[in-house]
Amino acid sequence: MSGLVVTNPPRADREAVDAFAGYGVATIHEAQGRTGLLGSRLRPVWSSGRIAGSAVTVTVAPGDNTTIGVAVEQCGDGDVLVVVPTSPCEMGYVGDLLATSLQVRGVRGLVIESGVRDVADLEAMRFPVWSTCISAEGTTKGVLGDVNVPIAIGGQLVSPGDVIVADRDGVVVVPRLRARQVLAASKERDEKEARSRARYAAGEIALDVNGMRPLLERAGIRYVQHESKVEEQIP
Template sequence: MTEALTRTGADGLPGDPTAGLVRPDVTLPVRGEPFERADAGTLARLGEVSSATACAKLHGLGIRRSFVEGPRPLSPGYRVVGSALTLQFMPQREDLAAGDEQEYVERHTALWHVLETVQPGDVLVVQAFGSRFSGCLGDILARYFQRKGGAGVVVDGRIRDSGKIRDLGLPVWSTGVTPHYASQSELFPWAFDVPVAVGGVLCMPGDLVVADDDGPVIVPRAMADQVIESARDHEEWEVFSRQRLDEGARLSDYYPLTPDTRGEFEAWRSAQPSAR
């Protein structure tokens, strides 16, 4: 373990309930293997896809769980697409992390370390078990993340300093807010660049995150091109269908398209200036 984590709760102060605990030989924070981020072109193309469409297309491709259930936008109207930079909280155990100085010990944990690895366009994805009491990110850390080019944050748990973070204009999806700092309650920043579970969904480092007012969706990195191609067709025919419905057409003919109206759509698309 790091020096700071080793001494936490082990000062032998009178009344310290952790003074007699045997400290295991564990080195924190844990860091996973290096990973690749998506290229700028992929991010730009996926940036045209809504989370609803991405979720639907992944379902059609065989990925049944992509919606991160629970986190909601701190402020509505934001839209983010980026590569997942992962942070894992784990339950506290007194022989590993406890004591009066714990808030200061956090600077030696995965929470501080992961922020030093942020690259422009990253979306920080945080596993926090939906905790109602752990403020996984606060104003100062959010500012640092944003300054380094971070695009947004998805937390399966809570944040603190919500007003100041809202004023930053940093897009954040969380399950709520709390006045607690990160390790004040039952969790502790444990690992980064590792697989995380958020809202019932597996997120691997480097996966793509699409988040908007409907919530966050995790797109497996290797499937990004399939999702983009399928979503582009879907969103183009929805534009066509809206236009026809606004003109008075029948819903059952244009949503979804029938074989006949699909041919009509293809002709319409070919006539558009932006047609491929």
């Protein structure tokens, strides 16, 4: 039965959530063991940079955005609204009006496995959105989904209060209880990449920076000298 609204679920530590905005989605994904990356169909509808926030999760009925309106009341400063239809639907669930309501409450962005509309207005508002499509087709009202329950979106499980980080590369989820651990791992990986970048800038190549030569030898790589005399004999 739909219509469940869980109020005030625990959220990841705010200091940790805010710190995630300093690291890219790719870095965080790698730092937590190449996990948590939502499907590549979720793309920014405009070049909004990077956000990090606590997930408020929503399920919506196909073609009905009633529950998004319900979820707005459960959102607060620093949250990211994460929405998935209970069946595939590509209608425009959110436009500038709902986005205005979310933005006023301090919501940092929207991730939705469906459509949005009023994209020019969303960009003018500077309200970040990641969606699977853009559609001018509006929705109806009257059928309920759920708010702040675990959802499956983009091939990943997202629970209320998990950390959502999104940038031009996509969207990644960090489980709430692992936030501090993954943040430390992201910092370590970012520092390692900075050292590698300096070596690349100095002229080294990946085979040496990443210590790949022993791996290539075990894989059986072979180098042969080009025989120019043989080529000269070809008519």
